[in-house]
Amino acid sequence: MHLLVCIKQVPDSGQIRVHPVTNTIMRQGVPTIINPYDLFALEAALELRDQFGGEVTVLTMGPPSAEDSLRKALTFGADRAVLLTDRFFAGADTLATTYALATAIRRISSEFGAPDIVFTGKQTIDGDTAQVGPGIAKRLGLFQLTYVGKISALDLHARTIDVERRSEGGVQLLRTRLPCLVTMLEATNQIRRGAMADALRAARATILKWSAQQAGVDDISQCGLRGSPTVVKRVFAPAARNEKATMIEPDEQPAEALINAIFRCRPALEIELAALARGY
Amino acid sequence: MTAETFDIIVVGAGMAGNAAALTLAKHGLKVLQLERGEYPGSKNVQGAILYADMLEALVANFRQDAPLERHLVEQRFWMMDDRSHTGLHYRSDDFNEERPNRYTIIRAQFDRWFSQKVREAGATVLCETTATELMQDANGKVVGVRTDRADGEIHAGAVVLAEGVNGLLGTRAGVRKRPTPDTVALAVKEMHFLPREVIEARFNLKGDEGLVIEAAGTISRGMTGMGFIYTNKECISLGIGCLVAHFTSTGETPYGLLDRFKRHPSVAPLIEGSEVKEYAAHLIPEGGFKAIPQLYGEGWVVVGDAAQLNNAMHREGSNLAMTSGRLAAEAIIQVKSRGAPMTATNLSIYKTMLDHSFVIRDLRKYKDMPALMHTYSRNFFLTYPELVSESMQNFLRVDGTPKAEKEKQSLNSFVKSRSWSGLLGDAVRLARAWR
Numbered sequence: 087m088h089l090l091v092c093i094k095q096v097p098d099s100g101q102i103r104v105h106p107v108t109n110t111i112m113r114q115g116v117p118t119i120i121n122p123y124d125l126f127a128l129e130a131a132l133e134l135r136d137q138f139g140g141e142v143t144v145l146t147m148g149p150p151s152a153e154d155s156l157r158k159a160l161t162f163g164a165d166r167a168v169l170l171t172d173r174f175f176a177g178a179d180t181l182a183t184t185y186a187l188a189t190a191i192r193r194i195s196s197e198f199g200a201p202d203i204v205f206t207g208k209q210t211i212d213g214d215t216a217q218v219g220p221g222i223a224k225r226l227g228l229f230q231l232t233y234v235g236k237i238s239a240l241d242l243h244a245r246t247i248d249v250e251r252r253s254e255g256g257v258q259l260l261r262t263r264l265p266c267l268v269t270m271l272e273a274t275n276q277i278r279r280g281a282m283a284d285a286l287r288a289a290r291a292t293i294l295k296w297s298a299q300q301a302g303v304d305d306i307s308q309c310g311l312r313g314s315p316t317v318v319k320r321v322f323a324p325a326a327r328n329e330k331a332t333m334i335e336p337d338e339q340p341a342e343a344l345i346n347a348i349f350r351c352r353p354a355l356e357i358e359l360a361a362l363a364r365g366y
Numbered sequence: 367m368t369a370e371t372f373d374i375i376v377v378g379a380g381m382a383g384n385a386a387a388l389t390l391a392k393h394g395l396k397v398l399q400l401e402r403g404e405y406p407g408s409k410n411v412q413g414a415i416l417y418a419d420m421l422e423a424l425v426a427n428f429r430q431d432a433p434l435e436r437h438l439v440e441q442r443f444w445m446m447d448d449r450s451h452t453g454l455h456y457r458s459d460d461f462n463e464e465r466p467n468r469y470t471i472i473r474a475q476f477d478r479w480f481s482q483k484v485r486e487a488g489a490t491v492l493c494e495t496t497a498t499e500l501m502q503d504a505n506g507k508v509v510g511v512r513t514d515r516a517d518g519e520i521h522a523g524a525v526v527l528a529e530g531v532n533g534l535l536g537t538r539a540g541v542r543k544r545p546t547p548d549t550v551a552l553a554v555k556e557m558h559f560l561p562r563e564v565i566e567a568r569f570n571l572k573g574d575e576g577l578v579i580e581a582a583g584t585i586s587r588g589m590t591g592m593g594f595i596y597t598n599k600e601c602i603s604l605g606i607g608c609l610v611a612h613f614t615s616t617g618e619t620p621y622g623l624l625d626r627f628k629r630h631p632s633v634a635p636l637i638e639g640s641e642v643k644e645y646a647a648h649l650i651p652e653g654g655f656k657a658i659p660q661l662y663g664e665g666w667v668v669v670g671d672a673a674q675l676n677n678a679m680h681r682e683g684s685n686l687a688m689t690s691g692r693l694a695a696e697a698i699i700q701v702k703s704r705g706a707p708m709t710a711t712n713l714s715i716y717k718t719m720l721d722h723s724f725v726i727r728d729l730r731k732y733k734d735m736p737a738l739m740h741t742y743s744r745n746f747f748l749t750y751p752e753l754v755s756e757s758m759q760n761f762l763r764v765d766g767t768p769k770a771e772k773e774k775q776s777l778n779s780f781v782k783s784r785s786w787s788g789l790l791g792d793a794v795r796l797a798r799a800w801r
Contacts, residue, residue, distance in 0.1 A: 279494075279516070280515065281516035281517045282513060282516065282518040283517060285515055286492065289490050289491060289492055290490060
């Protein structure tokens with residue numbers, strides 16, 4: 087079985103700072119991590135490989151430094167890593183990203199066999215769109231299972247997969263045919279610590295680095311900034327709120343003190359409530 | 367167990383470990399280096415000053431691409447009481463040379479660069495991998511390490527212990543003792559970020575010029591310790607460290623000391639308006655020559671902080687670490703090239719080489735200094751700084767008192783505080799220890 091996991095190297099959002107003057111995100115010096123949602127996808131793929139055999143390929147698109155994330159994925163136990171890196175890919179929105187990734191997956195298919203399941207995280211922590219997974223599925227004509235909390239069964243003879251999909255207000259039990267694309271929810275599993283053999287292999291592994299041309303891109307105008315209809319109009323940090331927390335000393339009538347404090351800040355509210363009370 | 371074996375396993379990717387791994391790998395040995403941090407440097411804490419000479423011996427052209435902050439053109443020593451400092455400053459344009467001698471660095475960045483050189487030389491570097499135990503054969507010879515990874519036992523011809531000051535691996539295997547509270551200092555530091563031009567204006571610097579302030583006195587509350595302020599490109603590294611045994615006996619807290627140091631009237635204006643982005647703590651070996659453990663054994667050598675190789679008098683450590691790592695590697699290469707086994711007898715040339723180097727010669731020179739400073743810390747770090755401050759102020763304040771009278775007052779305050787025999791005793795002890 088061939089399992090393919092798309093991962094993304096993202097800035098550690100816990101450590102991002104916004105430049106106070108220009109309002110742009112200061113990426114310099116911010117540590118990068120593998121998008122946390124992608125790790126749930128990777129672990130799901132590794133578990134299936136351990137159970138059913140086969141291999142796991144990880145794929146990412148990014149700057150040359152994204153190699154670190156791929157090497158880490160290999161340390162966790164992935165078998166092969168592919169880095170799409172080319173200045174033509176820079177500035178891609180989700181449309182251009184799915185074009186590049188889908189093209190690369192086709193190339194991977196012809197080189198190493200078509201993936202039975204393509205995995206992604208449910209979304210990234212820097213873009214938060216949750217569009218790339220479904221976009222790849224659409225471009226490759228794969229069935230898509232989004233927001234998957236659990237893969238409950240896989241039948242390689244019947245070529246079917248059963249999953250639990252989280253939806254608003256409940257869980258759907260879904261079955262579809264392979265090949266398919268699965269986007270994994272958080273907290274579905276925990277990424278493993280690779281064994282020593284994996285760590286040694288990862289430290290020395292050669293990571294396949296493909297340019298747009300090597301990945302099989304035939305229409306460069308669909309890549310990167312040129313292929314991205316999304317325009318970032320402005321990036322800004324939300325203004326700091328002026329409200330300050332007030333400490334209410336606990337006395338005999340804390341509820342009254344609280345209400346009075348609220349009315350002090352919002353005199354209109356008191357009038358409104360009083361009017362309402364009169365109405366009843 | 368991993369079937370693969372290595373010539374040498376280096377435990378730790380700090381200055382000493384990287385120096386050893388680089389030297390070994392450059393000579394074609396099959397090297398595995400283990401680092402518990404997420405990346406080399408992620409757990410390494412230092413002020414930090416880099417000494418170019420010792421790095422040049424390893425990476426001759428390091429200035430081309432190493433992440434360096436500022437080259438040092440000025441050194442200030444401050445003797446402080448609570449409200450003042452008496453300073454000795456040395457600044458020279460000679461330090462603006464083509465190949466400067468000392469730089470400030472940020473270890474998290476520098477060590478990554480250093481590790482890249484180690485990898486390029488051919489060593490296998492595994493991060494997020496903690497060596498948990500030394501594996502020994504029936505005769506006690508070290509034959510490899512156990513790690514915290516599954517199937518994580520790896521065999522090697524010898525192990526270089528570059529695991530830092532705590533040295534848990536060596537301690538656990540019984541090849542060395544745990545460092546005691548009177549041989550280690552606990553230092554805390556903060557990184558204060560300020561715009562480049564603000565730093566340059568406050569410290570009278572231009573371009574990549576840098577400056578170091580080293581401060582001792584009442585800031586350590588009578589404990590053996592020092593404060594420091596180093597200028598980086600866009601931040602100031604500020605910290606203070608004291609002997610662990612003294613923290614225990616006085617009940618002082620490291621963050622309390624740091625807070626006082628920062629609020630000192632001589633320090634506060636230097637960091638005013640800064641944004642603190644990093645807080646770190648680290649143990650520093652301060653036992654000197656007498657605290658150096660056994661340096662080699664059957665199948666192992668120990669280097670850097672793990673071997674207590676730190677010159678507290680001159681605040682030099684990373685250069686001793688790099689040199690000891692390099693010499694240990696050269697010793698191993700010599701043994702290997704003779705086709706000889708990595709026995710204690712054969713590895714003893716490491717100690718011989720180290721003994722002849724500046725590392726041991728400097729530490730031997732100051733062998734009595736730690737005991738003196740630790741025993742008489744209240745004199746050297748509390749009484750004298752206060753007396754010096756008082757005398758300086760008396761000397762500078764123009765108030766109609768005749769100068770002869772002022773000199774007498776100052777002398778009297780020294781004698782009153784320490785007595786003639788005390789003053790003489792301190793002078794003799796200091797001179798002896800310095801010799």
